Amino acid sequence: MKKLSSLMLMCVLFAGILAACGTDEGDSSNGADGNDAEKKELVMGTSADYPPFEYIDTAEGDDIIGLDVDIAKAVTEKLGYEFTVKDMDFAGLIQALQSGQVDFVLSAMSATDERKESVDFSEIYYTSKHMIVSQAGSGIESVEDLAGKTVGVQLGSIQESKGDELAEEVDMTIESRNRIPELIQEIKAGRFDAAIIEDTVAQGYFEENEDLDGFTVEDADGGYAIALPKDSELTEEFNGALQEMIDNGELDEIIKKWFEGE
Known part of the structure; x- marks a missing residue:
């Protein structure tokens, strides 16, 4: 009788473990589905000391603003991304891009031949x-x-x-x-x-x-462009959005806003 009771108890415990495992698997699957449903977020690297391209107007607050930030906002919105801005020294931007600290760089960066060996660039959006x-x-x-x-x-x-x-x-x-x-x-x-x-x-x-x-x-050699990781799928996406902004005049409006106060 005791052996039978022990066997029944073991069966109950085993069934409980299986049920728990099934629950964990379901929760994990739901979590993955939830993550896929979340809106994608990119990190923009910049050096916020370069008005009117990127800077902090301390009289207005702590946010980084400028022409490049507006371009990033327009491009990412068209592609269905959200983005945050990470401020760092200009000299460290390409390394940050290569190491995955940032997803793209918008910082009045010239698309020189030397830099093209390390990163991809979008179409030129401004010459200086x-x-x-x-x-x-x-x-x-x-x-x-x-x-x-x-x-x-x-x-x-x-x-x-x-x-x-x-x-x-x-x-x-x-x-x-x-x-x-x-x-x-x-x-x-x-x-x-x-x-x-x-x-x-x-x-x-x-x-x-x-x-x-x-x-x-x-x-200056080259012109300003958006820098992206080498062979990134984002390059084609960003180029498409940027070209659309060039064609419909949206890019010109952003440039006029920051250089002509319109």
């Missing part, structure tokens, strides 16, 4: 020029005037490459910093004689600092 920025009255009015001077550039930027190129023509010292405001402060402090900055970004600093002046040099 370089500007040599210095203290007003410095006497620096041409590239030749930079001879013997110390010139600042943003680390990892197309302007850093331009600085190295100009240094082969004119004897100057090139020093890099992580952020554009650092370059401006170094000029004001007298540690830099000048800095090479993208022209529309420089214009913003001229409006806020009457003691700064500058002149443009030849067009």
Whole structure:
């Protein structure tokens, strides 16, 4: 009798274990279905020190805003994604993309041949020029005037490459910093004689600092594009959305908003 009771008890326990396993499997399946149903979210990498492309207006709040953020919002909405913005130094953006910390980069990044070896780029959405920025009255009015001077550039930027190129023509010292405001402060402090900055970004600093002046040099290599992981399926999706914005005038409206205040 005791043996029979023990056998029945074991059967009950075994049935309970099977039921529990069945419940766990069902819960796991439901969870997977739930995850598939959730809206996809991407992480955008940027360096928020580059108005009007990406920056924080501290008078308005802590959000990163700008032309690139608006483009990211428009593109991701068209493709059915949500996105968040991750701020970091410009020089670390490609590494962050390669390591999977971010899904795409929108940070006024030029699509140079060198960068194309590491990442994919979308179609060009904006072209720019370089500007040599210095203290007003410095006497620096041409590239030749930079001879013997110390010139600042943003680390990892197309302007850093331009600085190295100009240094082969004119004897100057090139020093890099992580952020554009650092370059401006170094000029004001007298540690830099000048800095090479993208022209529309420089214009913003001229409006806020009457003691700064500058002149443009030849067009920057390439143009600004969205950077994505090498061989990413997102590249084709982003290009399709971006081309649609170019064709219907939406991209022009975003650019006018940030450069003309419309």
